[in-house]
Amino acid sequence: KQEVTQIPAALSVPEGENLVLNCSFTDSAIYNLQWFRQDPGKGLTSLLLIQSSQREQTSGRLNASLDKSSGRSTLYIAASQPGDSATYLCAANTGGFKTIFGAGTRLFVKA
Amino acid sequence: NAGVTQTPKFQVLKTGQSMTLQCAQDMNHNSMYWYRQDPGMGLRLIYYSASEGTTDKGEVPNGYNVSRLNKREFSLRLESAAPSQTSVYFCASTEPRFPYEQYFGPGTRLTVT
Numbered sequence: 001k002q003e004v005t006q007i008p009a010a011l012s013v014p015e016g017e018n019l020v021l022n023c024s025f026t027d028s029a030i031y032n033l034q035w036f037r038q039d040p041g042k043g044l045t046s047l048l049l050i051q052s053s054q055r056e057q058t059s060g061r062l063n064a065s066l067d068k069s070s071g072r073s074t075l076y077i078a079a080s081q082p083g084d085s086a087t088y089l090c091a092a093n094t095g096g097f098k099t100i101f102g103a104g105t106r107l108f109v110k111a
Numbered sequence: 112n113a114g115v116t117q118t119p120k121f122q123v124l125k126t127g128q129s130m131t132l133q134c135a136q137d138m139n140h141n142s143m144y145w146y147r148q149d150p151g152m153g154l155r156l157i158y159y160s161a162s163e164g165t166t167d168k169g170e171v172p173n174g175y176n177v178s179r180l181n182k183r184e185f186s187l188r189l190e191s192a193a194p195s196q197t198s199v200y201f202c203a204s205t206e207p208r209f210p211y212e213q214y215f216g217p218g219t220r221l222t223v224t
Contacts, residue, residue, distance in 0.1 A: 004153065032210045043115075043201060044154075044215040051210045089153065093211045097142060097161060101153030 002027040002094045006102035013080055014110050021075040021105045023090035028068040031093040035064050035075050038087045038104065047088075048075070080109045112137050115216035117202050123222045124192045132187040132219050134202030142205050143185035144169075144213070145177060147198040154201060160185055192223045 003026045013019050023033070032051050036044040048057045048064040050073065056065040063076040073090055087104040094100060115136045124130055136143065141162045146154040146169075156169030160179040174196060176188045189196060202216040 009151075032212070034212065036215075041218075041220075043217040044203075046212060046214065049210055049212050091154075091213075097144070097159050097167070098156070099211075099213060101146075101155075103151055103153045 002030075002092060002098075002100045004090060004092050004100045004102040006088075006090060006105050008105060009103065010106040010108070012108040012110060015080060015082060017080050017109075018076070018078050019080055019107075021077070021088050021090075021107070023073040023075070023102055025071045025073075025092045025100070027092075027094065028071055029094065030068065031095060033064075033066050033073045034091045034093070034099075035062075035073075036089040036091065038089060040086075044089065077107075080107075082109050082111045085109050114138065115202055115204055115214055117200075117216040117219050119219060120217065121220050123224065124189075125224055126193060128192050129188065129190050130192065130221075131189075132200055132202075132221075133184070134186065134216060135184045136202075136204040136214070136216075137183065138204060138214065139182070140204035140206055140214075141182070143179065144203040144205075145175075145185070145187045146201045146203065147171065147196075148201060148218075149198050157187065157200075189221075192221075194223045197221060197223045 034049045035047045050066040061078040089104045091101045144159045145157040158177040200219045
């Protein structure tokens, strides 16, 4: 059974710092790995999706990598800003209609 | 495009009451999903609908029923609400083909007292 873990559960960094959020999964047979942002009381916004055949995806200051062999994905945020404060969730699609979510990392960027 | 919309945004029920959560998408997606999100846990799949006319159980279906009314709309019904169903409920949609990117609604925050 696929399990997705995100460590740490919470992270506080000063503005301007580069940071890495970690996501691990137990079954390497995934179709994709998707990173979401969730603001308090809001829905999930898709940030990046990495297909199983890809190693990384980039969007602006965000870069997500995927290593299926080790069961790991990372989300790199460059030059963090207070507006980046949110919860970041990763999710592994294990086939068609089954997506397993991590519990998220709550990020706080201090001005 | 409004994307995925959900109503209501908030709801308080007493134990034993029933209600229906509504979801609609305007992206012409075939597949739709209902998840619940509880503190400290990831989202868990309640039910999904691969296409119009079909529904299937997810990880936590007990106490819920669903209806895929048409391609746009997918509703979730609680027949007899219990405190354990206090949660935030999210609807999502996706095309049922690679790479299966999901799009989410804003959520319904439900409290059962």
